[in-house]
């Protein structure tokens with residue numbers, strides 16, 4: 001198994017180090033090679049996605065990514081900013097299917113800002129389209145109008161085939177879960193998502209066992225807080241999925257718990273925590289490495305088809321939580337507050 005390890009910026013290196021430690025503890029036949037991306041890529045080669053990093057990622061079976069971004073790069077030209085490296089690698093590797101599971105570990109029920117009875121037992125899979133939508137649509141840019149005022153433009157667009165392939169991913173996943181898909185759109189206002197809804201209905205004809213429902217994104221944002229357990233699989237476009245997955249993460253206690261997988265049509269994947277680079281806490285050994293460790297478990301499951309070892313990692317995370325280990329973001333009275341590296345050690349010990 002060839003894995004490209006891209007730690008990135010901010011807390012990226014420290015959380016990735018913990019996931020690497022866990023993978024090594026499994027004693028699998030893995031070859032891991034590191035390369036810079038994001039701000040680190042810019043420092044290395046003047047490019048947030050250096051040519052050598054992209055080559056390594058293309059040749060690997062899977063990519064393990066930390067996070068990108070730091071305020072110190074905010075003044076760079078847009079194409080040089082760290083986020084652009086992330087968007088480009090997603091596009092270059094054709095990683096159109098982003099899976100973001102929001103799962104509540106029972107031990108963390110009291111760490112959520114919502115009442116325990118609202119979130120206990122929560123298990124949602126958000127399927128976010130990742131290479132289309134307003135993130136990539138043309139035309140885009142900032143230009144000056146004839147009257148001298150500036151105008152910013154982005155374009156929301158989805159082709160039928162883009163919608164169809166992400167829809168199939170969502171229905172296939174639902175077949176292995178509770179057979180419910182909720183498609184989130186804004187079909188009452190946006191034509192791009194009116195087509196989205198039509199295509200979802202068409203796909204559903206091939207999945208008679210799956211119950212398809214539709215929800216406008218504003219309502220979905222509300223329902224996630226009001227009654228999140230009504231959801232099994234949610235499928236949505238790039239921008240809505242970006243927002244709803246951050247929202248869903250808070251149901252689980254902390255965004256530091258939310259892993260993700262971004263897959264191409266052949267299950268090659270990039271695995272990263274759903275959270276960002278948190279430059280404010282970088283290098284302080286306080287970040288929560290569990291989202292990254294759980295992303296490594298998703299890697300074993302989806303790219304390497306190794307359900308047993310994926311499960312072992314997830315069980316070890318549960319065990320570390322059951323033993324009372326908590327990073328600051330999920331700490332509650334009576335638990336054992338540990339740093340990033342010690343949390344990684346606790347998972348390895350549980351393994």
Ligand code: IPM
Pocket residue numbers: 069083086087242274276
């Ligand atoms: C995410 C992040 C990225 C996105 C940023 C860093 C470009 O928020 O992975 O959700 O918007 O997709």
Ligand code: MG
Pocket residue numbers: 242243246274
């Ligand atoms: Mg986001």
